Amino acid sequence: MALIIVVGGSGQHASVVYEAAVLSGMAVAGLAAMDAAAVAPAFDCPWLGSLGAIADGGIARGDRFIAACGSNALRREISETLLAWGAELASVVHPAAIVSPSACIGAGTAVLAGAIIGPRAVLGCGVIVNHAASVDHDGAVGDYGNLCPGARLAGGVRMAPGGFVGINAAVLPGLYLAENAVVGAGAVVTRDVAADDTVVGIPAVSVRRGRP
Numbered sequence: 202m203a204l205i206i207v208v209g210g211s212g213q214h215a216s217v218v219y220e221a222a223v224l225s226g227m228a229v230a231g232l233a234a235m236d237a238a239a240v241a242p243a244f245d246c247p248w249l250g251s252l253g254a255i256a257d258g259g260i261a262r263g264d265r266f267i268a269a270c271g272s273n274a275l276r277r278e279i280s281e282t283l284l285a286w287g288a289e290l291a292s293v294v295h296p297a298a299i300v301s302p303s304a305c306i307g308a309g310t311a312v313l314a315g316a317i318i319g320p321r322a323v324l325g326c327g328v329i330v331n332h333a334a335s336v337d338h339d340g341a342v343g344d345y346g347n348l349c350p351g352a353r354l355a356g357g358v359r360m361a362p363g364g365f366v367g368i369n370a371a372v373l374p375g376l377y378l379a380e381n382a383v384v385g386a387g388a389v390v391t392r393d394v395a396a397d398d399t400v401v402g403i404p405a406v407s408v409r410r411g412r413p
């Protein structure tokens with residue numbers, strides 16, 4: 202059973218997921234894309250072409266997939282397409298990540314080097330916990346959420362699906378980030394964040410409410 206990494210965008214995030222998968226001992230079949238016209242990203246991993254061609258050849262051979270792109274919406278779209286085809290999503294956990302044995306990691310989720318997932322934390326499907334980011338005890342990250350490098354969720358923080366926490370941002374204990382909330386780089390979040398809101402600064406304040 203091998204892993205197929207589905208690229209969205211430039212392939213930079215895919216290169217990080219690829220390295221984590223190889224270092225964790227997974228067999229990687231190669232990279233694929235949703236778009237038949239997509240070109241292989243410039244790093245050393247076999248290029249399998251479009252997902253459509255792979256599906257025509259038969260996904261049933263037991264390969265598993267992970268969508269590898271920073272965009273939450275695109276990761277969701279790729280993952281949901283794969284699931285609709287009956288494909289199985291795999292999670293990738295870098296061997297230098299620290300994951301509590303009582304934590305739960307959803308399918309299609311990437312936990313990258315230096316990340317820490319604390320006791321009883323729950324990560325949904327298609328989540329990214331990027332380099333040195335952490336989800337402390339009893340935290341929850343909803344489906345297709347994205348914690349950028351160094352982002353910190355204190356104990357008991359809950360993120361609804363589609364959330365984004367920028368590089369080196371911190372969220373104080375027990376807070377709730379509603380669906381598609383965006384926390385800017387370096388922010389310190391001291392209050393709950395409303396759905397589709399973007400907050401920045403210390404303490405974090407809203408710069409855009411509602412979908413852009």
Ligand SMILES: CC(=O)SCCNC(=O)CCNC(=O)[C@H](O)C(C)(C)COP(=O)(O)OP(=O)(O)OC[C@H]1O[C@@H](n2cnc3c(N)ncnc32)[C@H](O)[C@@H]1OP(=O)(O)O
Pocket residue numbers: 271331349350366367368383384385386387388399400401402408
């Ligand atoms: C491996 C990797 O690299 S993972 C990727 C890591 N990337 C990140 O962490 C990026 C995080 N993104 C940000 O912080 C972005 O600035 C966002 C999402 C908060 C806002 O982006 P946009 O929606 O494009 O907003 P925009 O750039 O128009 O900024 C709106 C206002 O907020 C300010 N602002 C934006 N980001 C921040 C921030 N992080 N801290 C403080 N102020 C900020 C802007 O200066 C601007 O203020 P102004 O209206 O007074 O000029």
